[in-house]
Amino acid sequence: MDPSQTDDRALLERVQQGDEQALAALYDRYTPLLYSVALRILRRTADAEDAVQDAWLQVWRRASSYDPGRGALAAWLLTVVRTRALDRYRSLASRGRAESRVEPEDQVAPIEDPTRRASQTQLGGRVREALAQLTAQQRQVLEIAYFEGLPQTEIAQRIGAPLGTVKSWTRQGLSRLRELLPQEEWV
Amino acid sequence: MGLSTRDEIQELAAGYALGVLDEADRRRVESLLASGDAELEAALRDFGDAAALMAHAAPPVEAPAALRARVLDAARPGRRGAAQAPRVVRLSERRSPASAAWTWGWMAAAAALAVATFVSWRGAEQTRVQLAETRERLAQMERTMAEERRWAELLGSPHTRQVRLTATPAGDPRMTAMAMYDPQSQRAIITFEHMAAPAGHDYELWAIRDGRPASLGLIHGTGDGPVVMRLEGVGAVETLGAFAVSLEAAGGAPTDDAPGGPVVMVGAVAGS
Numbered sequence: 001m002d003p004s005q006t007d008d009r010a011l012l013e014r015v016q017q018g019d020e021q022a023l024a025a026l027y028d029r030y031t032p033l034l035y036s037v038a039l040r041i042l043r044r045t046a047d048a049e050d051a052v053q054d055a056w057l058q059v060w061r062r063a064s065s066y067d068p069g070r071g072a073l074a075a076w077l078l079t080v081v082r083t084r085a086l087d088r089y090r091s092l093a094s095r096g097r098a099e100s101r102v103e104p105e106d107q108v109a110p111i112e113d114p115t116r117r118a119s120q121t122q123l124g125g126r127v128r129e130a131l132a133q134l135t136a137q138q139r140q141v142l143e144i145a146y147f148e149g150l151p152q153t154e155i156a157q158r159i160g161a162p163l164g165t166v167k168s169w170t171r172q173g174l175s176r177l178r179e180l181l182p183q184e185e186w187v
Numbered sequence: 188m189g190l191s192t193r194d195e196i197q198e199l200a201a202g203y204a205l206g207v208l209d210e211a212d213r214r215r216v217e218s219l220l221a222s223g224d225a226e227l228e229a230a231l232r233d234f235g236d237a238a239a240l241m242a243h244a245a246p247p248v249e250a251p252a253a254l255r256a257r258v259l260d261a262a263r264p265g266r267r268g269a270a271q272a273p274r275v276v277r278l279s280e281r282r283s284p285a286s287a288a289w290t291w292g293w294m295a296a297a298a299a300l301a302v303a304t305f306v307s308w309r310g311a312e313q314t315r316v317q318l319a320e321t322r323e324r325l326a327q328m329e330r331t332m333a334e335e336r337r338w339a340e341l342l343g344s345p346h347t348r349q350v351r352l353t354a355t356p357a358g359d360p361r362m363t364a365m366a367m368y369d370p371q372s373q374r375a376i377i378t379f380e381h382m383a384a385p386a387g388h389d390y391e392l393w394a395i396r397d398g399r400p401a402s403l404g405l406i407h408g409t410g411d412g413p414v415v416m417r418l419e420g421v422g423a424v425e426t427l428g429a430f431a432v433s434l435e436a437a438g439g440a441p442t443d444d445a446p447g448g449p450v451v452m453v454g455a456v457a458g459s
Binding site: 020023024027028031032033035036037039040045049052053054055056057058059060061062064065067071074075076078079080082083084086087123124126127128130131142143145146147149150151152153155167168170171173174175177178181 | 194197198200201202204205206207208209212233234235236237238239240241242243244245246247248249250251254255257258259261262263387388389404405407436437438439441443
């Protein structure tokens with residue numbers, strides 16, 4: 001097992017026991033990635049902050065709901081924050097507040113800490129390079145799916161493609177990502 | 188299910204991993220998982236990993252420093268909802284109460300092996316250390332066996348009540364659950380079937396006490412076997428009116444005292 005995963009589990013066990021320092025350690029480790037995802041989905045810093053706060057408080061209250069058998073802690077944290085962010089986005093959209101999804105609405109600060117920036121951007125850079133090697137259609141459906149959470153029928157309507165084609169692009173895109181990024185490089 | 192090609196299964200798995208399948212396709216996936224479709228399971232593992240990589244496509248940005256203080260302040264003692272939650276004793280998903288006898292047999296064999304190992308060792312100091320360790324292991328086994336017996340007694344108790352949970356119109360009609368609730372110890376063993384939650388969601392169990400819900404924890408089902416939950420402190424018979432299951436966003440409802448999603452199963456506790 002990856003030593004960082006062992007470390008994650010030890011920290012999460014301490015979180016389950018109410019250890020705030022362990023929560024702070026996990027926060028420092030994962031918030032840059034979680035906040036980046038939330039901001040990419042919501043586009044507004046205030047909304048992204050709320051989504052990330054909701055996610056961490058859920059982790060704090062419900063740390064026992066993490067099941068190591070279903071994947072790494074990072075994947076669970078990403079699921080929690082993505083779900084919170086998408087729920088918030090849909091709620092805002094229904095109230096007409098999330099009208100623009102082309103450019104970020106707020107100015108945001110890039111990561112300043114060189115070590116943290118390196119660790120987050122190294123894999124991020126490889127993922128973006130891999131995405132650039134997909135077809136434009138494959139990349140588009142994957143980005144809409146992950147960052148907007150639209151059902152495939154709505155993705156098909158959005159981009160004007162048949163549903164079967166959208167399903168096919170989704171499969172081909174994820175398959176190609178796996179080929180371009182072997183699992184041993186996901187660190 | 189009308190699924191015959193590898194590409195179709197892969198397409199379902201890819202959409203499921205991203206949480207973007209339409210309702211009909213999602214049900215097809217869950218039905219196939221419930222039937223033990225190994226190819227689909229493997230595809231879901233592969234695509235689940237690849238889908239998580241998409242997070243790294245987000246431009247990296249710095250979270251505001253004030254957010255850290257907000258989160259930690261909100262989490263400080265006294266504001267921790269889980270502190271009042273009942274303790275949930277997690278089991279492996281394929282295990283059932285009927286396995287208790289097998290468990291005891293295994294423990295006895297392990298204890299015998301530990302003693303046999305001990306007598307074969309040489310050296311007084313080494314033996315002394317190993318003896319202490321063996322005694323501690325045996326003591327731990329005895330504690331574990333006593334705990335197993337307590338749970339087994341629940342199943343045989345004349346006071347134990349059976350509560351069958353059935354799907355509501357909002358739930359998958361294949362889902363079933365049987366709760367064995369002992370009013371005296373306020374413990375319960377609940378066995379669920381066909382409880383694979385949609386991607387990005389979890390099922391959450393609730394006790395309805397005096398008409399108010401209280402979370403009993405998440406139900407970790409994969410659809411390929413029963414899920415057994417052992418619960419303590421589920422409530423007094425005078426107040427416990429029912430068990431219920433809701434479908435929640437991943438990680439469960441925002442609070443421990445109210446479902447955030449639809450109630451998909453319910454079962455009334457008779458005589459309460």
